[in-house]
Amino acid sequence: MAQESIVFQEMDDLELLELISSGDRDALAHLYDRYGRRVFALAARILNDPVSSEEVTQDVFLSVWRRGSSYSAAKGKFTTWLFSIAHNRTIDELRKRRRDRNRQNDDIEDHLHIESAEISPLENAVAQSEYAKVRDAMADLPVEQRQVVELSYFKGLTQAEIAEKTGQPLGTVKTRMRLALKKLRNALSSEISAAV
Amino acid sequence: MTDPNSLDFTVPDPWGDLPGYALNALSPDERARVEELLEYSPEARDELRRYMEAAENLSKLAPDTVPSARVRRLLLAQVDSDLHLMDIAREDARSVSPSGQSVLSAILKPARVAYAGTAAALISVIAIAAVFAAENSQLNSEVAQLRDDVNTESSEIDELRQSVELMTSQFAAQDAEVARLTALNAAMNEALKDQQWLTYVTQNNQYRIPEILQGGPQMPEAIGTLAVKNFDDPAVLLVSNLPPAPESYQYMLSLVRDGVPSPVASFQVNEAGMARVEFELPDNIVHFESIIVTLESLDGGLESLSGQAVMTAATAP
Numbered sequence: 317m318a319q320e321s322i323v324f325q326e327m328d329d330l331e332l333l334e335l336i337s338s339g340d341r342d343a344l345a346h347l348y349d350r351y352g353r354r355v356f357a358l359a360a361r362i363l364n365d366p367v368s369s370e371e372v373t374q375d376v377f378l379s380v381w382r383r384g385s386s387y388s389a390a391k392g393k394f395t396t397w398l399f400s401i402a403h404n405r406t407i408d409e410l411r412k413r414r415r416d417r418n419r420q421n422d423d424i425e426d427h428l429h430i431e432s433a434e435i436s437p438l439e440n441a442v443a444q445s446e447y448a449k450v451r452d453a454m455a456d457l458p459v460e461q462r463q464v465v466e467l468s469y470f471k472g473l474t475q476a477e478i479a480e481k482t483g484q485p486l487g488t489v490k491t492r493m494r495l496a497l498k499k500l501r502n503a504l505s506s507e508i509s510a511a512v
Numbered sequence: 513m514t515d516p517n518s519l520d521f522t523v524p525d526p527w528g529d530l531p532g533y534a535l536n537a538l539s540p541d542e543r544a545r546v547e548e549l550l551e552y553s554p555e556a557r558d559e560l561r562r563y564m565e566a567a568e569n570l571s572k573l574a575p576d577t578v579p580s581a582r583v584r585r586l587l588l589a590q591v592d593s594d595l596h597l598m599d600i601a602r603e604d605a606r607s608v609s610p611s612g613q614s615v616l617s618a619i620l621k622p623a624r625v626a627y628a629g630t631a632a633a634l635i636s637v638i639a640i641a642a643v644f645a646a647e648n649s650q651l652n653s654e655v656a657q658l659r660d661d662v663n664t665e666s667s668e669i670d671e672l673r674q675s676v677e678l679m680t681s682q683f684a685a686q687d688a689e690v691a692r693l694t695a696l697n698a699a700m701n702e703a704l705k706d707q708q709w710l711t712y713v714t715q716n717n718q719y720r721i722p723e724i725l726q727g728g729p730q731m732p733e734a735i736g737t738l739a740v741k742n743f744d745d746p747a748v749l750l751v752s753n754l755p756p757a758p759e760s761y762q763y764m765l766s767l768v769r770d771g772v773p774s775p776v777a778s779f780q781v782n783e784a785g786m787a788r789v790e791f792e793l794p795d796n797i798v799h800f801e802s803i804i805v806t807l808e809s810l811d812g813g814l815e816s817l818s819g820q821a822v823m824t825a826a827t828a829p
Contacts, residue, residue: 339598341591348587353578354571361574370583377587381594392561399568407536446572454573468537469570475532476539493531501566 329394337385348377351395355402362406362470363413372409376402403469410472453503461496464489527556534563585643692783699784706750706788710739713748717741723803725825731755734785736823738803743796749789754781754822757807764808765789766817767800773817778808802826 324332324346332350335343355376359369379401387397454462460482467473467481475493479486524542526549532538533546549556713719719739727734733753740747749765757763757780766773777791806819 339595341588341595344591345584345588348584352584353576354574356579356583357574357577358571360577366579370579373579374583374587374590378590381591391557392564393568396561396564396568399571400564403536403567403571444576447576450569450572453569465535465570468532468535469567470573473537474539475529475537475542478537487528490525490528490532493535493537494528497531497534497563497566500569501562504566504569 330389333380333384333387333394336381344377344381347380351398352377355398358399358402359406359409362403362410362472368409368413369406372402372405375405379405407472414472449504450500453500456503457496457499460484461492461499464492465496465500468493527559530556530560531563534560534567582643582647585646586640589640589643695783699782699786702782702788703750703752703784703786706786709788710737710748710750713741714739719748722797723825725749725751725803725805725823727753727823728821730820731822734823736805736825738797738825740793740797743793746790747793747797749777749787749791751779751781751787751789751805751823752785754785754787754805756781756783756785760810761807761819762810763787763822764806764817764819765791766804766806767794767797768802768804769795769800771801773804773806775817 324343327335327343327346329347329350332343332347336347352373356369356373359372360366363369363372376398380398387394391397454465457465463482464475464478467478468475473481475489476486478484479489482489484492524545526542526545529538529542529546533543538546546556546560550560710719714721719741721737721739723738725734725736725738726732731754735752736754737750738747739750751763754763762778762780764775765777765779766775768774774794776794777789779787779789781787803825804821805823806817806821808817808819
């Protein structure tokens with residue numbers, strides 16, 4: 317079993333995905349071990365609710381299991397695809413909750429740190445380094461561009477809702493989104509893309 | 513001149529909505545139009561890919577944290593049930609002959625499909641139940657551990673309680689010993705007074721000491737000093753190193769004449785083994801051949817002497 321785990325560790329994401337598409341559950345387990353924490357962290361950051369975030373995380377990897385064969389490298393990097401699924405699923409949940417308004421947000425702070433001791437120093441250092449790069453890239457954006465990115469990506473607002481909330485024309489919101497993403501891409505592509 | 517950024521796009525602009533698509537910030541209609549564009553435009557797909565790669569980086573701004581282990585277990589339980597369902601479907605496919613289905617197979621197939629669905633659901637429930645059972649088992653184990661800890665602490669408390677009881681009993685024993693030593697000291701003081709009295713009376717009141725009684729083989733340390741003056745003056749016997757008489761017993765002093773002892777006084781010794789016995793002489797001491805101290809039962813009275821001699825002395829002729 318340990319040897320099998322080492323073999324999985326040496327595989328890149330696409331090799332794992334190929335095994336997953338052929339029905340290898342252990343490959344999925346390893347992919348989960350590789351990205352489960354990041355997917356959960358993203359959901360938790362947006363939903364602020366550990367229970368729903370865990371449900372979303374489970375759903376995301378179940379989608380990979382059932383629809384892994386639909387991924388094509390032509391669409392972009394595997395992680396882009398994976399986090400696109402994760403973000404879609406999380407935003408769906410957030411909007412559903414906004415509609416329902418029945419569910420209560422739980423304070424996530426305690427939960428966030430329950431198992432943080434399991435993160436290895438190396439993993440933590442890499443995550444911290446990437447976090448710092450993205451944070452710096454965001455900080456370099458003009459305030460209004462940063463605002464539309466945060467309202468859409470982390471708060472789940474549509475561009476029309478952002479226009480209404482900020483009192484800006486829809487076209488302005490779209491332009492700010494486009495400029496923000498281009499600047500982020502330029503700032504980060506040379507530093508991070510090779511690492512992912 | 514109008515700022516182009518302030519224009520409100522009322523005309524559908526799927527290309528302009530690509531950033532919004534990457535950020536999941538579109539309405540369902542806008543989304544549908546973008547997907548229509550992506551169907552036929554490789555340039556749009558390429559542009560979207562770049563926006564999505566930029567958007568993916570935003571996920572790294574989420575604080576690093578770890579989901580509970582239950583997520584992984586539930587995920588794999590679900591995967592296992594999927595795999596089982598696939599096995600059943602494959603089995604079903606193999607059971608159909610290549611040349612066509614028999615009538616019986618055609619009848620049974622919906623039942624098999626229904627069975628497969630039910631079985632998969634059942635397996636899924638069982639798998640999830642197994643996950644919860646494992647968690648329950650872990651909780652039970654933690655409860656058992658807590659119970660063990662409580663038992664250990666209870667046992668430590670019992671040990672402490674026993675230590676306290678032992679110390680209390682030791683303190684009580686020490687108190688008893690102090691009381692015993694206090695009584696002994698009082699007895700020694702009393703005996704000292706007696707000795708001083710004897711010294712005084714022999715020096716100043718013409719008392720003399722005709723006999724010294726010695727302890728027998730069983731009490732060799734015992735010693736008695738008889739002081740007499742005149743026939744009609746009380747005689748005094750000072751005893752030391754004589755152990756206290758057992759319960760229901762007393763010591764008896766007798767004067768022996770012609771082999772017949774005549775009891776003259778009974779006495780007890782104090783905690784220091786000492787006693788001062790005053791008694792009337794029935795006759796001049798010289799008319800008695802010996803003096804004897806015996807251990808007698810309290811029930812016996814002065815008339816019957818049956819006890820064992822513990823101290824004796826022969827009178828001077």
